[in-house]
Amino acid sequence: MGALSVNLCGIELDNPVIPASGTFGYGYEFAELYDINCLGTFSCKGTTRQERFGNPTPRIAECSAGMINAVGLQNPGVDRVIAEELPRLKKCFHKPLMANVSGFSVEDYAYTCQKLDEQEQVGWLEVNISCPNVHGGGMSFGTDPRAAYEVIKAVKAVTRKPVIAKLSPNVTDITVIAKACEDAGADGISLINTLLGMRIDLRTRKPVIANTMGGFSGPAVFPVALRMVYQTARAVKVPVVGVGGVSTAEDVIEMMLAGATAVEVGAANLVDPFACKKIVEALPETMARYQIAALREIIGGVKQWEKT
Template identity: 55%
Template structure:
């Protein structure tokens, strides 16, 4: 029996399989090393980095929702300098392609972050976060206006040769316009989707549960929204799509790939089942074997035929 080819081509970036982890759900790669060897993954996306350290939002930062959860961490991170000095050397040891998620509050911030990323390290790509719903300025603002989004990508593109991923927010009326804008700006790939803005209220205190009042919804509840957006964007752009949003099982991953995702990211599911990414790799392989595909990339976009 011939092994199924899992090799995944995302523009210039080649991964050994299409399953990666989503930013903010996998720390800096070390926490889940207690469960399995992270090098079995296609790639790891690390916690979003900003130029300066951020303490993030006050607690509570998470709230459960039906088949999902809200988070409002607020981009707590050690900042660019500490990331490069302390965390990057540790990430090298994981022997896994690393995707660094960057956020900023101005075009200069994005330029600075992009130019600071070494091009000869374990960093395989830079994910440009223009979609964080949990910070007061920047973030989401860049991701909801096509002109700003394109400009952020253009500035980032000028400052690094690394492959660029644009991570888009679903909190827009027309995702296709945004996708086309970041493609024009120079994105090599598009990540779909970040969290959906939501909130919950405590019946006892009669106040919002989250310290930040509002937060981003993730988990199985958002899956159909994400599949729909991947499907729409696949038709409109040429760059490959990394699909994410509620992926917990291999069936979910197959659905995203049929919709047009070349690779998938596992996020919230890590919290529930730390082994989810590995189970998805196995299940994807078995699905291809049973359906008669020689390579997993053959199923990408089949829902459009």
């Protein structure tokens, strides 16, 4: 076991750095730039039962220290992911993959997860019950504890691999949803997906994004994500994957202190395609600076202020 390694739901990761779904495609664009096997794993583009084009453009807006996207789960559908994307990925990525899945009904989720569960390359299923950019699906499952329970229960019934529920921050108390997922059998919880946001173009007076609203991400959301990771890690027994605004090795360590076993990096990949590689490379030096011998030892290691 290396100083950077962590165990996520029974699978050893060389390091805790995982590009987040939707910011890394199916990996090839980045494999052209560097050997993506330096990553812990990566979470692939959200996959649905049927092919989806997604939302009309513009789908992107800039914000201070972040961005809004309303892509709307564009993907080729699970059958083509298995027939085309996974074989192509096999040539450049040799580690277990985190397969990200979304859906519009409990049956959709179960169907897609079952198919991906059978794929040798897949290590974990990350079940996205938190996409803010689609109607009648995604986030509606992640904002209601009963619906979240139903989805995870159905997925667990037809799969063998670890199931990680990806949660939405657009709720009053995220620990309620996290506990519902844990009760349904989730092997891990990842959070946060994007925060629902909006921008208006002053010249046209229209929303910048054609879908009006979209998911806000980037460094600006890091404190919110960190807080929710902290709350969730104290509420559930299963491992937590920290996601939201992470862009440096210091952010990774902070997330892990808050309770994350592994850490996903999202929007940072879009502005610096080498972001994840740089974070992995910066970890040993950063650990040394803060007297950390092994990353797995700091998970949830945040200390409390003494009450006076």
